[in-house]
Amino acid sequence: MDEVQVGAERIMHKLSVIKSGISSGALLLDTFVDVRGETKYEMVMQLHTDVQNHRTLFTDMNGLTITKKVYYEKLTIQGNVYPIVSSAFIQDNQKRLTVLTQQSSGVTSQRDGEIEVWLDRTLAQDDYFF
Secondary structure (H helix, E strand, O other): OEEEEEEOOOEEEEEEEOOOOOOOOOEEEEEEEOOOOOOOEEEEEEEEOOOOOOOEEEEOOOOOOOEEEEOOOOOOHHHHOEEEOOEEEEEOOOOEEEEEOOOOEEEEOOOOOEEEEEEEEEOOOOHHHO
16 A cells, blocks of 8 residues: 655645555545634535536435435535435446545535535534525
């Protein structure tokens, strides 16, 4: 396994390329963030790809079954974020990008070829006021 680590003041990414076994060719991205003392923030990881998913994603909303979710323009961003218990993916006829998480969170696909995963958030008010 090859690894690259990139860090800044309060964040570190560790990217690993798995070279053997059933997961050969897979990428493992670990993100470490120091959020001590932070308030009123949302931390989102955006992954941009050339997958032509037409703003459609699939998520395991309950940890048991995969459900198809389509981005609806008439809803706000809050209405287009869906639960991700352990996995979500976007795909087209040639490719698939799968995201696996260690904890439950939120996921959306606002643009073609993009998947966004909420890593952490703390807000002092309801989402309605954003």
